Amino acid sequence: MATQLDDARIIEFDVRTDEMLVNMGPQHPSTHGVLRLVLRTDGEIVSEVEPHLGYLHRCAEKIGENLTPRQWIPYTDRMDYLAGTNRNLGWSLCVEKLIEHDLSEKAKHLRVIIAEMGRIASHLVGMGAYGLDLGTFSPFLYAFREREKILDLFEEACGARLTYSYLTPGGATADLPNGWLQKCSAFLDQFEPVIQEYHALLTTNAIFVKRTAAIGVMSGEMAVDYGCTGPVLRGSGVDYDLRRDGEERYTEMYDGYAFEVIVQKEGHYPKDHDYPAIPKEAVLGDCWHRFYVRMLEVVQAVDLVRQAIDRYSTASGDWGVPIKLTHKLPKGEVYLETEAPRGQMGFYLVSDGNAIPWRVRARSSCFCNLSVTSELCRGCLIADVPAIVGSLDVVMGEIDR
Amino acid sequence: MSGQNLVERLSKRFGDKITGSNLEAIDPWIEVSPDGIAEVCEYLRDDAELRLNLLNCITGVDYFMADPKKAAKAGWEPHTEVVYHLSSTLNKHSLVLKVILPRWKDGVEGELPEVLSVSGVYNTANWHEREVYDLSGVRFVGHPNLRRILCPEDWVGYPLRKDYEMPLEYHGIRGR
Numbered sequence: 001m002a003t004q005l006d007d008a009r010i011i012e013f014d015v016r017t018d019e020m021l022v023n024m025g026p027q028h029p030s031t032h033g034v035l036r037l038v039l040r041t042d043g044e045i046v047s048e049v050e051p052h053l054g055y056l057h058r059c060a061e062k063i064g065e066n067l068t069p070r071q072w073i074p075y076t077d078r079m080d081y082l083a084g085t086n087r088n089l090g091w092s093l094c095v096e097k098l099i100e101h102d103l104s105e106k107a108k109h110l111r112v113i114i115a116e117m118g119r120i121a122s123h124l125v126g127m128g129a130y131g132l133d134l135g136t137f138s139p140f141l142y143a144f145r146e147r148e149k150i151l152d153l154f155e156e157a158c159g160a161r162l163t164y165s166y167l168t169p170g171g172a173t174a175d176l177p178n179g180w181l182q183k184c185s186a187f188l189d190q191f192e193p194v195i196q197e198y199h200a201l202l203t204t205n206a207i208f209v210k211r212t213a214a215i216g217v218m219s220g221e222m223a224v225d226y227g228c229t230g231p232v233l234r235g236s237g238v239d240y241d242l243r244r245d246g247e248e249r250y251t252e253m254y255d256g257y258a259f260e261v262i263v264q265k266e267g268h269y270p271k272d273h274d275y276p277a278i279p280k281e282a283v284l285g286d287c288w289h290r291f292y293v294r295m296l297e298v299v300q301a302v303d304l305v306r307q308a309i310d311r312y313s314t315a316s317g318d319w320g321v322p323i324k325l326t327h328k329l330p331k332g333e334v335y336l337e338t339e340a341p342r343g344q345m346g347f348y349l350v351s352d353g354n355a356i357p358w359r360v361r362a363r364s365s366c367f368c369n370l371s372v373t374s375e376l377c378r379g380c381l382i383a384d385v386p387a388i389v390g391s392l393d394v395v396m397g398e399i400d401r
Numbered sequence: 402m403s404g405q406n407l408v409e410r411l412s413k414r415f416g417d418k419i420t421g422s423n424l425e426a427i428d429p430w431i432e433v434s435p436d437g438i439a440e441v442c443e444y445l446r447d448d449a450e451l452r453l454n455l456l457n458c459i460t461g462v463d464y465f466m467a468d469p470k471k472a473a474k475a476g477w478e479p480h481t482e483v484v485y486h487l488s489s490t491l492n493k494h495s496l497v498l499k500v501i502l503p504r505w506k507d508g509v510e511g512e513l514p515e516v517l518s519v520s521g522v523y524n525t526a527n528w529h530e531r532e533v534y535d536l537s538g539v540r541f542v543g544h545p546n547l548r549r550i551l552c553p554e555d556w557v558g559y560p561l562r563k564d565y566e567m568p569l570e571y572h573g574i575r576g577r
Contacts (some may be wrong), residue, residue, distance in 0.1 A: 059560065225524045
């Protein structure tokens with residue numbers, strides 16, 4: 001028989017709470033790969049989080065010192081395995097910067113189509129997996145239903161569904177097949193109304209808002225200080241997007257495209273689409289805003305792909321000039337960053353004049369984004385840790401390289 | 402501000418802590434001495450005209466050639482470089498800083514070269530410096546928690562050094 005207590009608080013005095021070390025991961029399903037977090041907790045309150053990395057370290061930089069740039073392309077895919085195309089693009093641009101190779105109009109628009117489709121696919125996983133983190137399964141299935149169609153399109157274009165190796169120094173490995181653009185347009189027409197379903201499932205869902213609004217609030221200064229980039233930075237209200245502010249070699253791809261950087265200005269996001277309203281509980285820089293920026297970027301990417309398809313079909317030039325494997329690189333060193341779905345992803349290439357680089361370095365966006373967790377999780381509840389880590393949308397393959 | 406102006410301004414302020422520059426490179430760089438990097442970074446971050454508030458990346462590059470014939474042709478003495486890529490989210494420009502270090506401190510093999518940590522200026526540097534320490538073997542003086550980050554804590558050697566040899570065995574796992 002249960003004992004009746006007059007005052008429910010009495011039980012609190014009886015329970016002795018000690019500080020405890022809780023191990024989250026590396027196999028925890030909500031840690032986006034093999035990330036291990038060691039939490040120091042007092043009851044439900046987390047006082048310290050220590051991330052442990054390296055479980056997926058595959059020595060990509062060391063391998064890069066033994067391969068020609070063209071041969072290293074497949075390794076860039078495997079770093080961020082959810083946005084392989086964007087990684088291919090970053091490395092290709094970096095190599096082209098060194099050999100001073102300029103692309104034709106057609107190749108540029110092809111790259112915009114592929115990179116933005118990659119962004120949609122990546123953000124869909126980010127959205128679905130975030131739902132999983134917070135304990136709802138359905139958005140994941142909805143997201144994968146649409147992602148599957150993008151993967152089908154990619155498969156038709158380059159033969160691979162996950163590790164594409166499609167964009168290479170000099171352009172791409174092949175032109176888009178006949179009829180691909182029509183299929184892509186048909187997909188976009190079907191996909192655009194579906195985004196409203198995601199908003200209904202998550203963005204405006206009362207439970208979702210409760211779990212994410214005003215949780216893990218990060219100021220813009222703190223985000224910049226920790227080197228956070230991409231949706232994490234813009235979710236904190238910092239107006240910085242390399243597609244507009246980056247190096248000329250990268251921004252010229254987007255020359256003449258109509259797009260606005262997705263960032264909150266004076267309490268509003270850009271108004272050119274029909275977006276759900278910001279809930280009143282949400283604070284700029286919290287998990288909800290980081291998620292919302294990602295969702296708006298999906299809408300924007302759809303728009304960008306449409307524009308790119310129009311330009312691509314009328315553009316002149318070749319889709320790519322293959323650069324020989326044995327092509328000797330000029331002496332020098334270059335660094336170039338691009339705006340990948342998860343943030344600014346950079347490559348640094350040092351060449352001593354051989355076909356094989358002297359040193360390659362991949363700057364990972366998630367590496368910096370994750371480093372902020374210890375600061376964000378201080379003083380939160382254990383249940384909020386997956387909500388905060390999930391909102392950073394980390395991919396461990398990219399962090400460990 | 403042009404590159405030449407910036408170098409002159411930094412040299413005037415920091416004297417011989419600015420040890421050189423290369424303004425002809427594709428990404429022009431400025432060389433800073435190992436004990437001056439933290440104050441130079443702090444100045445670059447806070448200066449109203451520059452405001453380089455984002456540290457993109459820290460890289461360790463090892464220059465060493467095992468083959469003496471090739472080393473003679475290489476055109477450089479063996480050394481280690483730490484490269485800092487900075488940019489500004491406000492003024493939308495970027496800058497590269499370099500610190501040139503000996504491969505080993507005082508030429509004693511096994512003693513890691515030392516450079517001042519910038520983790521007090523940019524929080525990004527905390528993990529990046531751990532990575533450079535882990536893979537390239539550079540000690541960052543003043544770092545709050547200089548441990549390996551990607552390799553296991555008991556790993557031996559610094560994998561991105563050019564004379565690194567893959568271990569034959571690690572806890573019963575065959576290496577080669």
